[in-house]
Amino acid sequence: MVRVHLHAGLHKTGTTAIQECAWANRRRLLRQGLLYPGFGPFVWRNAPAHHRFAHALVEQDDKLSAADTGPLVEAWHARARRRGADILLSSESICRHVVSDGGKDWFSRRRQYLARVAESLQNFEVSPILVLRRQDEFVRSLYQEHVMKGTTRLGKLDFPGFRKRVSRSRLRFLDNLRLFEDVFGAVRVLTYEELAENGLLTSFFAALGLPDLKVRNRRVVRPSLTVAETLIKQRLNRHVKSPAANDKLLAWLRSRKVRRILESSFDGTESLWSSYDEQAAFQQTWMEENRLIAEAFRNGHKPLFPRLAAWGDDQLPAPSHADVSRALERAVAASPRKLKSVIGSNALAALG
Numbered sequence: 202m203v204r205v206h207l208h209a210g211l212h213k214t215g216t217t218a219i220q221e222c223a224w225a226n227r228r229r230l231l232r233q234g235l236l237y238p239g240f241g242p243f244v245w246r247n248a249p250a251h252h253r254f255a256h257a258l259v260e261q262d263d264k265l266s267a268a269d270t271g272p273l274v275e276a277w278h279a280r281a282r283r284r285g286a287d288i289l290l291s292s293e294s295i296c297r298h299v300v301s302d303g304g305k306d307w308f309s310r311r312r313q314y315l316a317r318v319a320e321s322l323q324n325f326e327v328s329p330i331l332v333l334r335r336q337d338e339f340v341r342s343l344y345q346e347h348v349m350k351g352t353t354r355l356g357k358l359d360f361p362g363f364r365k366r367v368s369r370s371r372l373r374f375l376d377n378l379r380l381f382e383d384v385f386g387a388v389r390v391l392t393y394e395e396l397a398e399n400g401l402l403t404s405f406f407a408a409l410g411l412p413d414l415k416v417r418n419r420r421v422v423r424p425s426l427t428v429a430e431t432l433i434k435q436r437l438n439r440h441v442k443s444p445a446a447n448d449k450l451l452a453w454l455r456s457r458k459v460r461r462i463l464e465s466s467f468d469g470t471e472s473l474w475s476s477y478d479e480q481a482a483f484q485q486t487w488m489e490e491n492r493l494i495a496e497a498f499r500n501g502h503k504p505l506f507p508r509l510a511a512w513g514d515d516q517l518p519a520p521s522h523a524d525v526s527r528a529l530e531r532a533v534a535a536s537p538r539k540l541k542s543v544i545g546s547n548a549l550a551a552l553g
Contacts, residue, residue, distance in 0.1 A: 203281045203288060205325040206235075206409055207318075209381070210293030212371070213342040214332040214393040215401045217250070220291050222402050224249035226416045233411050236286040238277045243269055255294035258317045259301065270321050278324055288325070289409065296331065296377060297370070307370060311377070315384040329381045330408070333374055333494070334393040335506040337484045340364055341473055343371065345426050348435045351447035357438045360473045360519070364483065375490045378498055390498040394507055428471045429463040430454055432525045433532060440544035449543045458535045466528035470515050477512040484509050 210216060223230060224247075227237040239247040240254075244264045256262035257270050265273070281288050295318060299310035319327065334342075344363045347356035355363055381388045389408070396404040406414045426434065434454055441447045453459060474480040495505040520528075533540060533552050541549045 202326045203278055203286075203324070205288045205290055205322055205327050207295070207322070207327055207329045207385075208289060208291035209329055209331055210296030211332060211334065211339070211374075212293045212296070213339055213346065214293075214334050215396065215405070216291065216293045216332075218401060219405050220250040222416055223289060223291065226414075229414070229416065230289070230411075231284060231286060233414060234284075234286045235409065235411065236277070236281045236284060236288045238280065238288060238290075240265070240273065243273050243276075251290045251292040252294050254290065254321075255292040255298060255318075258321065259298055259314065261298075267317075274321055274324075307373075308376060308380070312380050312384065315380055319384050327385050328387070328389060329385050330389045330391065331378065331381065332391045332393055332396065332405075333505070335484070335509075336372055336374075336487045337474075337480055337509065340367060340372065340483075342425075343367065344473065345431050348431050348438065349426050349451070351434065351438045351441040351450060352444060357435070359435065372487070374487075375494055378494060382498075388498060390494065392506060427463075427469075428473055428519070429467040429469075429528070431473065432520060433463065433529055436525065436529055437540075437544060440548045446543050449539070453536060453539045453543060456536060456539065459532045462532045462535050463528060466524070466531060467520060468517055471517045471520055472512075473519050475518050477516075481509055 208216070208219070223237045227239075230237050241247060244253060246264075253262045253265045254270060254273070257265040257267055260267055277288060280286075295315075298314045299307065300313040300317070301310075304310060333339075340363070341360075344355075344360055347353050347363070350356050355366060358366065378388055378390065391405075391408060393401075396408075398404075402416055403414075406412075406416065434450065437450060441450055472480070474483075491505040495501050495503070499505060529552065533549065537549060
């Protein structure tokens with residue numbers, strides 16, 4: 202039976218880098234017995250990840266329907282059998298999708314979604330792989346991504362509000378793992394920290410049984426927001442109505458004038474956390490769950506994640522609301538015309 206390595210996330214664990222590397226090296230992977238398939242001829246414009254497959258199962262893709270996934274998966278199966286290869290499917294959306302009409306209970310809606318994934322892959326031996334990241338770093342990185350996107354509701358929240366909101370679903374690591382185990386059987390659990398320690402891409406493919414794979418990776422990584430950029434942009438995101446407007450806002454934020462203002466307004470070592478104690482208390486809430494994950498899915502030989510290190514002397518807490526307001530005022534005054542084209546004259550006047 203053809204095996205599918207189902208790389209289902211999580212978000213913020215290097216998934217995009219892995220997907221783009223796998224796509225760029227798909228011929229090399231196939232020679233090593235691992236098929237990383239595309240969507241042709243069902244969707245002619247391919248993409249490095251398999252998000253369309255994940256979205257289509259809940260009718261959230263504009264090109265691929267749930268009905269299309271059957272013939273698509275059959276084509277993947279046929280190609281893998283001809284080449285005597287396993288398959289790698291990768292989409293972090295699989296770790297979060299729920300069935301919209303499955304009732305109010307998150308657990309039930311998640312299980313129904315995973316059941317759809319399992320049904321679509323019923324002719325394969327499915328081996329789920331989930332990569333976890335320590336919760337404080339996961340939520341920090343996820344927050345900065347949403348703020349950078351600008352158009353999501355989560356990207357308009359402040360950091361404490363965001364943490365409270367995502368803890369209800371995105372941080373249910375143990376529940377998610379148990380659901381995968383219930384639907385698919387054994388689940389392979391890796392951590393972002395251990396993969397990154399020895400080279401993310403090399404470590405990931407070694408975990409798939411390809412320790413000597415030589416990959417090329419020319420991906421240009423889109424830079425993350427700094428803490429200062431995150432805090433300023435979060436204040437402006439309520440005025441962002443489209444991806445195009447968000448791109449203009451990012452260009453304004455990273456313009457030379459605004460960069461100089463932010464560099465002079467903030468020290469550059471600020472955290473999104475108000476203190477080490479706040480960060481440590483947040484991580485402490487997950488200690489028991491992480492112990493259970495390590496015991497159930499990692500043989501319990503060592504802690505799931507490295508310990509949270511104490512802050513150094515150069516580590517500063519999150520800037521105050523007043524400090525951010527002053528920096529925003531200075532940035533607006535330094536470059537008002539470009540910002541006006543993004544948020545409009547009324548919003549710009551209100552900021553002034």
